[in-house]
Amino acid sequence: MSREAKKTCSTQQLFFECAELFLPWLSPSDLASASSACKTLHCISKSITTRRASDASRNFEKHPIPFINTIDSQPYSYFIYTPSQILCSPPLSQPWGSNLQKPISNLFSSTNFGPYMTSLLFISATDESTSGCVCKSCSEEEDDGENGCPCSRFKPKVLLGLGQDLEMMTECGPSCDCGVDCGNRLTQRGVSIRLKIFKDERKGWGLYAAQFLPRGEFICEYAGELLTTQEARKRQKKYDELALNSRFSAALLVVREHLPSGKACLRINIDATRVGNIARFINHSCDGGNLTTVLVRNSGALLPRLCFFASRDIVEGEELAFSYGEVRIKQNGLQCFCGSSGCLGALPSEQT
Numbered sequence: 316m317s318r319e320a321k322k323t324c325s326t327q328q329l330f331f332e333c334a335e336l337f338l339p340w341l342s343p344s345d346l347a348s349a350s351s352a353c354k355t356l357h358c359i360s361k362s363i364t365t366r367r368a369s370d371a372s373r374n375f376e377k378h379p380i381p382f383i384n385t386i387d388s389q390p391y392s393y394f395i396y397t398p399s400q401i402l403c404s405p406p407l408s409q410p411w412g413s414n415l416q417k418p419i420s421n422l423f424s425s426t427n428f429g430p431y432m433t434s435l436l437f438i439s440a441t442d443e444s445t446s447g448c449v450c451k452s453c454s455e456e457e458d459d460g461e462n463g464c465p466c467s468r469f470k471p472k473v474l475l476g477l478g479q480d481l482e483m484m485t486e487c488g489p490s491c492d493c494g495v496d497c498g499n500r501l502t503q504r505g506v507s508i509r510l511k512i513f514k515d516e517r518k519g520w521g522l523y524a525a526q527f528l529p530r531g532e533f534i535c536e537y538a539g540e541l542l543t544t545q546e547a548r549k550r551q552k553k554y555d556e557l558a559l560n561s562r563f564s565a566a567l568l569v570v571r572e573h574l575p576s577g578k579a580c581l582r583i584n585i586d587a588t589r590v591g592n593i594a595r596f597i598n599h600s601c602d603g604g605n606l607t608t609v610l611v612r613n614s615g616a617l618l619p620r621l622c623f624f625a626s627r628d629i630v631e632g633e634e635l636a637f638s639y640g641e642v643r644i645k646q647n648g649l650q651c652f653c654g655s656s657g658c659l660g661a662l663p664s665e666q667t
């Protein structure tokens with residue numbers, strides 16, 4: 316090979332390596348623009364698209380969670396991935412589809428939130444349920460209710476074979492001596508089951524079981540940005556406007572924890588529209604679907620997390636669904652296509 320040819324070859328190699336580094340940061344529309352610039356960028360963009368479609372979780376979860384679309388040409392849905400809820404400002408973009416196997420860094424790990432997050436995560440512990448445990452190896456409560464880890468005092472009914480409503484459970488947390496492998500941190504290790512994301516003509520993307528899931532199985536957390544109520548209302552208004560004019564899918568969930576008196580005492584706004592995990596693909600079903608929502612409190616953490624468990628046995632290939640709520644007050648609300656025998660015809664909507 317001549318010197319000139321060698322030089323051209325190494326320049327091409329350098330261009331290729333640079334493109335592999337920066338293209339994964341681009342949104343689908345920017346990726347498409349870059350792809351039309353030359354043959355090399357077209358080839359790399361194509362393989363990035365294939366990799367994105369093969370794993371919505373960007374390697375953050377135990378198994379890849381692929382997109383499958385037999386309806387139209389959209390290969391995947393674009394968003395920023397976080398395995399758990401976040402309070403800090405999320406990054407504007409995140410690499411996705413790179414040929415590197417591991418996520419570049421876990422931007423959202425609980426140790427990486429900075430002082431602002433720490434002050435919100437920890438509260439001054441005055442009662443037993445928030446002060447954490449000093450167990451060497453945490454075990455669940457024994458039948459007499461005494462000898463187990465104090466952090467696992469509450470178990471949701473779905474794990475005990477009972478009801479369907481929003482429930483509560485407690486786990487070890489930041490103020491406990493035990494580590495992430497502790498037996499009482501079931502919902503803190505991300506998604507460990509096999510799932511896939513299918514596109515439906517009328518409901519858009521939806522989350523499906525890619526294996527049998529027994530009743531009581533932990534599915535995933537509803538991860539996203541935690542918002543103030545003021546910010547949630549502002550965003551909801553914007554999302555409603557967008558949904559009127561396009562097939563825009565919002566994923567802003569409002570959770571209210573009630574006192575026994577019935578008065579709301581805690582409101583949590585989780586927005587997974589731009590930043591979230593695979594729970595943002597779970598569609599609504601008027602009959603409650605096959606998932607139960609559980610508020611999980613970690614010892615020492617100020618805010619609970621919303622987690623999904625299988626409310627009954629779920630067979631491979633079944634769509635996962637839950638009820639978004641009861642109230643339907645918005646005019647021009649979205650039509651519901653849940654297909655359940657008790658379908659009310661419109662998606663739940665509420666003035667947030």
Ligand SMILES: C[S@@+](CC[C@H](N)C(=O)[O-])C[C@H]1O[C@@H](n2cnc3c(N)ncnc32)[C@H](O)[C@@H]1O
Pocket residue numbers: 392517518519520521563564565566567595596597598599600649650651652653662
């Ligand atoms: C949290 S997202 C669920 C994922 C969404 N299907 C997507 O494509 O990204 C909520 C949106 O999904 C759609 N959706 C969810 N359940 C539905 C249902 N039962 N019937 C029709 N559309 C539904 C609505 O557009 C809703 O605003």
